[in-house]
Amino acid sequence: MVDFSAAGSAHPRPQTVPEDDPHIGEVSEGRVLRTILTRTPDGVFSLLGPGDDAAVVAAPSASVVATTDTLVEGPDFRAAWSGGYDLGWKAAAVNLADIAAMGARPTALLVALAVPKDRRLSFVAALADGFRDACDALAPGCAVVGGDLTVSATLMIAVTALGDLEGRAAITRSGAREGDDVALAGEMGRAAHGLSVLFRRFHPEGVAIPVDPAVLDEGEADAISAQLRPVPPIGLGPVAAIFGATAMMDVSDGLALDAGRMADASGVTIALDRAALGAHPHRALAGGEDHALLATFPPGDLPPGFRRIGSVVPRIPDAPVTCDGEPVGPLGWDPYRDAGADAR
Amino acid sequence: MVDFSAAGSAHPRPQTVPEDDPHIGEVSEGRVLRTILTRTPDGVFSLLGPGDDAAVVAAPSASVVATTDTLVEGPDFRAAWSGGYDLGWKAAAVNLADIAAMGARPTALLVALAVPKDRRLSFVAALADGFRDACDALAPGCAVVGGDLTVSATLMIAVTALGDLEGRAAITRSGAREGDDVALAGEMGRAAHGLSVLFRRFHPEGVAIPVDPAVLDEGEADAISAQLRPVPPIGLGPVAAIFGATAMMDVSDGLALDAGRMADASGVTIALDRAALGAHPHRALAGGEDHALLATFPPGDLPPGFRRIGSVVPRIPDAPVTCDGEPVGPLGWDPYRDAGADAR
Structure with missing residues (x-):
């Protein structure tokens, strides 16, 4: 049985508009x-x-x-x-x-x-x-x-x-150093998958979801929830700083694009391990809006909640990000360029 | 000779669009x-x-x-x-x-x-x-x-x-006390006058100003400037605090409405002197968007830049603001209710 509340809003939507629910303009x-x-x-x-x-x-x-x-x-x-x-x-x-x-x-x-x-x-x-x-x-x-x-x-x-900052220095994008571990806390590609489910199954101008939960499998319901009500690991940001993160950013435009930004700011290349990117590496690389935390740490133990997805290597010209050694091209989205594009 | 730059934008507007000036969507x-x-x-x-x-x-x-x-x-x-x-x-x-x-x-x-x-x-x-x-x-x-x-x-x-706050306490709206002087720094009603000039002389969907400065007299040009590029007395906020202001707020919705808010928050009535409201008391009371600073001070010397416009008196039921002793009705604007109203 699919959890209905996970797909649509947990907040009940009124089926009828009460009489004392005026328009904002009134x-x-x-x-x-x-x-x-x-x-x-x-x-x-x-x-x-x-x-x-x-x-x-x-x-x-x-x-x-x-x-x-x-x-x-x-x-x-x-x-x-x-x-x-x-x-x-x-x-x-x-x-x-x-x-x-x-x-x-x-x-x-x-x-x-x-x-x-x-x-x-x-x-x-x-x-x-x-x-x-x-x-x-x-x-x-x-x-x-x-x-x-x-x-x-x-x-x-x-x-x-x-x-x-609780007395600590801010963790910027520019501090990643050769030899650091690259780690991530949170989801990779799930919110983008949720958006694609919405576009595929529910016409944007059509009936509001939740409609019929029976049409969604459990992964789809979770993905829609990740898109509509993301749960980024906010509390792990300070934890990462306490554990000595050298660079950190939130992944809003997909791992490929955002890791590239960190690599450019730090003057390094971020070498990702495909096996660490989950069952859908392309989704992880290209899908935005998860708001996971991407961070680099000196090699060794990672803080709780972070998993290793690669390492920092010396800058490879024209390849800010690699995956299993192959340069990753421009993936992810520029919300400006893609705004309103139903295809995303 | 009317100062042309005072009526329209001081920043020159290109008459032709250069070739390297793309649309934002591009x-x-x-x-x-x-x-x-x-x-x-x-x-x-x-x-x-x-x-x-x-x-x-x-x-x-x-x-x-x-x-x-x-x-x-x-x-x-x-x-x-x-x-x-x-x-x-x-x-x-x-x-x-x-x-x-x-x-x-x-x-x-x-x-x-x-x-x-x-x-x-x-x-x-x-x-x-x-x-x-x-x-x-x-x-x-x-x-x-x-x-x-x-x-x-x-x-x-x-x-x-x-x-x-530079180590000082914040000056809220609720600190006005009986016997305080009521003072103001900045314009009263000029921005609203500028808006009325714009509505009267230049159709909102019509030709961009500056058009022909010869159609504006000097007061109108100044009023339009006050509407389009207001110059609120920002530096006087900290000065008022240093001089012991008991309450302060910015006048964005007209003196009548905003003084009423201060009076309600402080549990007093603000008694304004019509003679201190300039040549157009109704404009001063009803006209929004000047972003003057309205403040109350213990009786005595006022800080530089502030002029006395009334005094704080014990609360008069249903009369948060009076002008020469007469209650001031609901003037000023609620930007929500009036949004887009050409009549304002």
């Missing part, structure tokens, strides 16, 4: 904000929460790690597949992963929403639930501290995540 | 990012700039002030009136004002751009120039430390600003 900004804020309690780093011109967040290391990433309807998601809860979860997760990839602990999220007037208030409520639950599950102590709301013809969720 | 994300980054040098607070998963920004006070605000084409601006430079400047300025309103010094901006495919690369370059110049002019030392880029049917600029 209610005041204040009511929308209250709907969000009642669902997103302060985190332990919030010194001053929402309600003023700006929030104040603790920065114990006297520095703050900051990143921003946006989900836009069309290039980044389809409304037929992603409910509000899914979108809140994913928008949080992808930003938390960027903080973790620096070796930092996430402390706060700021959320800028641009919402079409004809969306329901319950959609925004579900978004807020998704943000809260993703923080609680992936980065306890982190919370939504501020936001902004505007109307737009296109649904857009721009999130900024903040984090603290 | 170039790689990397090229767009390089176009931006070559125009936005690191600031003094940037410990690690763009190019990694996240930036690292100094937070000397061991806390960080953070806010986010978005400009969306349609509700927030018209492409016919605002060039890329104007939009970059304004998106920076409105966020810097929220940091200043807490009594903090801005340290960094993160910029999430969602850009239609048919926009030119030069548009994004002008945006970056606007961000840089606004930081340099309004908050020296602050810089763009990170960003995100995606394609979207709707142009959207979501900015997060960070700031440092």
